[in-house]
Amino acid sequence: MTYFFAVHVTALSEPNLLLSRVLSPVLVNRRNKAQSAIRSFCYLSAVLLICSMFSHRLYAQQQNTCFVSHEQLDYTTLPLTLNQLTRLPVRQFINHLSVSCNVNEQSVLVINNNAIRHANLLIDHQEQQKIAANKLVFVLPQGQYRANLILDAERDFSLTLERKTWPEYALAGQQHNLLLGMFFGLCITLVFYLYVMGRSLKDKRFHFYCYYVLCAGIFFLLQEGNINLFFDANLTNNRGLNLLFAGLTVFTGTIFVITLLGLQRRWSRFTRYAVMYPAVVVLGISIVLCFLPRGEWFTLLATIMARTTMALLMCSFGLIAYASYVRVHTARLVLFASLIVCCAMAFRIFLGDQSPFLQRYGLIFSFAIESFLLAIATSERIKRINQEKILAQAQAMTDPLCEIFNRRGWEEAAEKILKKHNTQQGILCLLYIDLDCFKEINDTYGHKAGDEVLRIIAKIIRKQMRDQDAVGRLGGDEFVALAQFDDDLQSESLKVRVTKRLKNINISTDSAQIRVTASVGCVVFSDNETSVSEMLQKADQAMYTSKRENQDTTLT
Template sequence: MKQGIGRYKLVFISVLLMMLFSSPGYADCQIIAPQAQTLQQPLDISLGLNDIQFKCRLAEARVLSFPLDALQKPSVYTGQDVIITPLASARAAYLLPEGVYQFTLTAESDHISKVSMSLRDLGTFQRDNNLHILTISAFGGFCIALCIYVGILGRSLRNAGFYAYSGYILSAGFFFVLQEGILRILFPAVHWLHGHQIKAIFAGATVYTALRFITLLLDLRLILKRWEYLIILYSGIVVLGLGVIAALPIAPLHAIANQLMGLVTLIGMVAVTLATAYAFLRKVHGAGWVLIALLVLLAAMIFRVYLPDVNVFLHRYALIVAVTVEALLLAIAASERVKRLQSDKMQAYLAASSDPLCPVLNRRGWEESAQTMMTTHSKEGGVLLLLFIDLDDFKQINDTYGHRVGDQTLVILAKILNSQSRAQDIVGRLGGDEFVVMSHCHSRNVAERVKQRIAQRLEDLIIKIDEQHIPLSASVGAQIIDTPHNDLSLLLHAADMLMYEQKHAAG
């Protein structure tokens, strides 16, 4: 009896041990050639044709998938009783049936590298694949929209930096769309779209345009020493050249070009980050946003290249998320830069077009604005009112009270004209005591009212300067123009003649 119980115990333990040691292999696939290893280990890929043999023990159908960075034109060979179905995916993917069997995967490679393969159930694979396609497609659409917007903005501003930014966004978008295999779903038979060569070109273009944009945005050429600026500039050029070299059909150059691209890219990124930090300390406008963007990108590069096993999501998507964040931050920096440039331009324009003494436009500024108003009048119709104003006996004020009082008199007259004119009217000083006002009115009645208001206000004035009450009057030559006119000098001459007629009539 005891012997029977002992025998059953022995059989039970044996079965348990068999189940324990056989279950991992039964629910998994292993690589048996060119060398035995598990799928969890990266597979060494050699140059040329690669034959990879698998041995599977599957209790249910699973999906084998791997990226096409290193392997191109994959094909599967099995026995007659095993059907392995290729799936539409951004990665190479095959539906493996349940059972125990072996099969061979054959693929070409144009450079030596490593590839990671994964084995998942069909539901998990489809969920992850759909999420991946949605994420990368959204990223690609974002890049195209941002590229078009910034390109239009750069064209309107005639700024080469915005063209470089558009090139950077477009290159980055295409690189990641190619890298993540989205085009493989649309063009599965176009193998060059999935190859290493075109990705290398876009990788080089992305680095070059990014460095170029930042140097132009922050005017690094003006604040750095020549050799410091040339390190950044030539880093981008060299990476772009290495990308082109890596795309050439010369096998020994691929590995060398790839290694050098990574090194030179790192040098360029560190150099431009240090330069941006220096620009930030120098209080260059927008440098803070650019510095944050570069630090985010550098952190993502570290996760992607040097810490691949820390987190699967970060390894796969950190760089894409970082480029998206960087693009937004650089767009903010560019926008702030544009606002600053527009503000500086406006201030320069106002300084060039404003009268140095009175709060009105000078002759140049007034004539430019008047020409614009005349063009608007020609297109939209209405009536133009032109007033030519000259102070009466201004020389006597200067001789009696001094030039300082004379200048204050001109300032007071300019303020009166501003207060009696509408916000859209143009008030200017041609020189000396000669002022002009142009108004675009909807009708002749409106023009007459504006004319009467200003003319009446300038009759028999008494102004107070330094406790002195000074009588003041002005002669006004008014001209109302109904038909479109494009010769401002003729209009001014006619209004000037009318002003002198009024001055002589007043005696």
């Protein structure tokens, strides 16, 4: 049965195999055509999708474009791309610029107004209001329009325009105001600090430094245009006023550096002719420019002022460098501070396009660093001068031989003890000490041995007294010592102790062994009406009384 079933199946399958062999090429051809059609459809869909996206983007770009051109100059129309600087040449006096916009949202037009007297933006013959900002800022409304930008320029220069969205402009404005707020806060704090220090120390260096920081702060306030936030830009955008404070900054800074380093005392002629006189010239020109109307004379004097300032800076920098080379105190710190400002100025002039941030804020940051370094230099310089003054005063009040007070120093110390006695009461004990036969010691052993005797006697007296007592040498072989006690017993104990110690002293010198005695006069005061001269006179009489008693004892 199985065999017959297999034969039957085989017989039935043979026609199917034959049919499949006949129809197979047709089916394969149809399948390939279907796959090709599907692929073509996918490719066409992708192309249509890309074209639609590109056309939408192109349409969006066309809907958010602005162009600017100069109507009086034959220049190519330039695009005002978002967040990119556009530079356009302008001529002195009136310029008409055409601004064509097709935008789908509001934006702002920022104009660098360093050399612009007045600016107006007209859209459909309607003047657009300026935004209160540190620069000229106009609102560009949404839509398609053609605007007329009218500029009154002081001179020929390359105008810088930038278009920003509202969020980007607000963020940049916040950053700018924050940085400049910190800078102006530093200036105000430093000005008050320097003024108070100058008043308390009565030192003109602090006053000159205060004037320098104040003038520089006002100059940057006008330069950056932050004052436009509070006043009309047409009033504050005064080139002459800006140049006036530039001249004041140069003049006060020059005088401050000369005074700080003492350059006038060291190199008076070069400092006078190469630094001080040019600074006066710059200041004079800046005052004239403040009242001079714009024109050829204004431009000429401004150019002379700029070149004189550059020459002055070069001479000042060279003089500071030489002072640093000869090791003038704090000159290296001043040189480093000046170098930072010079580098910032050079970067702003020659490499400003490399970094707009440093081009705008580099000079401000360098001035802040310079102010900090100059404050350190000023404090170090004044500290050094005060130390020298204290040392000079100490030397003026000290006896160089015995290393105790001289007459002037002792009288000042005695006055302080006397004032303390008048408030606290108590007992004043004054010892007047005179060496016996000191002239014979000089004649016999020489002045060198006599000086050695005086030094040893001074040490002995100093050791018998307390630190708060006043010990001095009035001159020759006369010594005085003043002390304040609570009762008479202490003063009597001091008199006995010093008299005993100065009686029959054997002093060894390089030349011989010398026997020395001294007469001690002691007076005690308890009232408040006593003066130093009166105490000295009574103590001198007591000393002579003691000397006569010693002579009588010796004769006996």
